[in-house]
Amino acid sequence: MDRRNFFKILSTVSAGAAATSCGTKRDALAPLLVPEHEIVPGVEQWHVAVCRECAAGCGVIARVMEGERTVERNGQKFRERVAAIKKLEGNPLDPVSGGRLCARGQAAVQGLYHPDRVRGPLKRTGARGEAKFAPVAWDEAIAGVVDKLKGRASDVLFLTAPEVSARTASIARFVQAIGAPAARTCSLQQPAGLPRYDLARARYVLGVGADFLGTWASPVYYMRQYGEFRQGRPGVRGHFVQADSRMSLTASNADEWVPIQPGSERAFLAAIGAVLRGENPKQEWLDACGVTEKRVRRIAEELKQSEAPLVIAADTEAALYVNGLLGNFNKPGGVFGVYASLGSAPQKGDVRGARVLLVDAGENPAYLAPGSLANVETIISFSPFLDDTAAQADWILPDHHALESDMAIEQPVSPKRSVAVGTAFVKPLYDTRAVEQTLADVAKKMSVAYAPVTPEEFAKPLLAEGESWEDVVRRGGVQADAQAGELKVPQALQVQPVERSPLVLQTYLSTQYYDGRAANLPWMQELPDPASSAMWDLPVEIDPKTASSLQIASGDRVGVESERGAIEVFAYVHPAAIPGVVSMAIGEGHAHFTRYASGRGANPLTVADAEKPMRVKISRIAGARGELAQFSPQDREQGPWGGR
Amino acid sequence: MSERTKHRWAMAIDLDRCTGCQACVAACHAENNLPLSDPESAAKGRAVHWIRVDRYYEGEFPEVKVKHMPVLCQQCDEAPCEPVCPVYATYQNAEGLNVQVYNRCVGTRYCGNNCPYSVRFFNWFDPVWPEPLQLQHNPDVSIRMGGVMEKCTFCIQRIKRAENDAKDEKRDVADGEIQPACAQSCPAEAMVFGDLNDPESKVSRMAGSGRSTRLLEELGTKPKVFYLQRGA
Known part of the structure; x- marks a missing residue:
């Protein structure tokens, strides 16, 4: 859908799909849950949503059409017709995406329809780390969480994204209500507040x-x-x-x-x-x-x-x-400068000191800080997937997928002061519950007064006079003209001395997996790595000189070892790597993260720090098996046309 | 070559805008129900990407440069894939599209063999989508079963839809009205799709730019994808 058509829809919007005579196409933009009788085969509807694959919070639009899935009731299988999301595009009215979307954003829909989502609340039955769980009813799970929280408020650490949103505002209100310390983050996404x-x-x-x-x-x-x-x-x-x-x-x-x-x-x-x-x-x-x-x-x-x-x-x-x-x-x-914020984003926190850990969807300390959960007594996860952290949890109370959720997020980088707003328009596929709702249930059972921050309450300060919430929901966000804040300009720079060692490993966020959170999506697993063209894995990048001195070639298995730990990975001899500087993208190496990522590749964070490069030793592993799958193994232009 | 009608669809890709982010690759998967690979099939060279971003390193460190280039079916006027098909499964349609008729294809793979751009893919097996991933499938695009070739169609379903809409409304298709999934997603707006028969269309103007080149032009394939080289 182009911009022109999108505006046309907005001006003629009415609830529900308006089928035309030919029955092939007509768009309607309705900010409501799509009832099944309004799903006409071959007719598309467009709904606004917000992408949650990184911190940017791009406004998107979703193409909704008929889909069929198998459901089991009383031991019998049925085919059920549902309103299904077919494709995500950028929302042309959104100041950040402007109608465009990146690869991870495109793949978000695969998270929604992922075959390995957590389908309801789970209770741990095996030893921690065995990832053995039994399904329980929501009431039992809520009671279990209340039992863990009662009288232990000061031991609680709540992890959530470093963003300003209705979600983080709700969590801030919850931890305050039960008397716990402020929520923190362990995420590697850039925090809010950048110029x-x-x-x-x-x-x-x-x-x-x-x-x-x-x-x-x-x-x-x-x-x-x-x-x-x-x-x-x-x-x-x-x-x-x-x-x-x-x-x-x-x-x-x-x-x-x-x-x-x-x-x-x-x-x-x-x-x-x-x-x-x-x-x-x-x-x-x-x-x-x-x-x-x-x-x-x-x-x-x-x-x-x-x-x-x-x-x-x-x-x-x-x-x-x-x-x-x-x-x-x-x-x-x-x-x-940065616009006045509607709240404050959670700061970085160390999970090592926590006793009772509550982990919001998207936060994965077991992966991003390996070994950090060893002394945590209780882990409660809200993740919709059995990721590295959820696999160690005592209780999993799965959140909806972002595309099934109501949300409002302050966009950290935007030409205007803006909040992206998404409202659920497809029914949750499984017995999941919004974290805000779960927290309300927990608070109620603890007899603590708490009500979550609704998207409307969150975004209200930005609404112009006479602007209705329905309008905001239909457009997918609200923007306000505002004066950007003053920039604090340092008069001098304090430069710390930089240590140099002969061979260091630096880690970076990968284009495909970001900080590893997209590794469960098969489209991202098969997206060729921009540097090495690797699929379904990430290699360690070594410069040609170092590689030849260590007798390493692309596709060899190598061991990478630091004082912190060791991993075994494929090597890629990167023609543009700095001699002596070895790099590896974060993303693979999940102990648990669905059928598409579990046990695949290695996690560089077991060897090096996300922020600080570390001295390493690298050696070729002779006779190691396996093959690095590359889509375009050639990294030099060849053929009759030569370099243009 | 078949007779020409009103439209001659083409694409221009500005390599000075392209960042190599591969949004186009993921968008294509979402739009066209591409089969999922797995680590084993990918290692055997059986992963399917109708559009890929080739990356080439030039020179040696520290004077090393990287070149990104999205490569999709070049929709050649003189397509090497067409004459070798024994069953006319691939042919040039009236609008200059190099189309693939899945239910004619018998899987000789001659076309893939003859394509200098390596943009044709063979389905070695029936595709599998574990439930409920299939809910995402685009109903406008057919699923290809094992034994047939597939490749970029310039999102023919989107072209047809726009042409039908225009016909219903008794008007011409406007320039920019049709956007293949890759071009629509592209954050840097590097890809432009349009009608070469319309000299005023954006794609015509870009094709006539001094920076415009075509991939492996010297083979005489007359591609309808134009690459605008980097630079002023």
């Missing part, structure tokens, strides 16, 4: 360590901007330099890639900053990042000469420092 970079109107962009076209912040938003930056302005083509410790998806699009050592992003920006201030960059900074002074001076000079320079970095403080020196705030092609 917005006006990439589309910049002329010269220096990116530092931020994979903004792949996994950082709001990839669809920045990719839309990137297209405009390159070819959206007649006669102007933006120039792009990326300094990165890895040839990331973003770096691979740059006109110039500046390889820098892992962990030296701040040192690099400090050096750029020094040149901009007319000072000499410190030698220790240059040594830390491994870039010559000449090159730093040239890039700084190019930034200075450009009429619209922009520095985008994962290290926000350093990015603001350099952009400040360029006088780059609140102007076209510059940096914009």
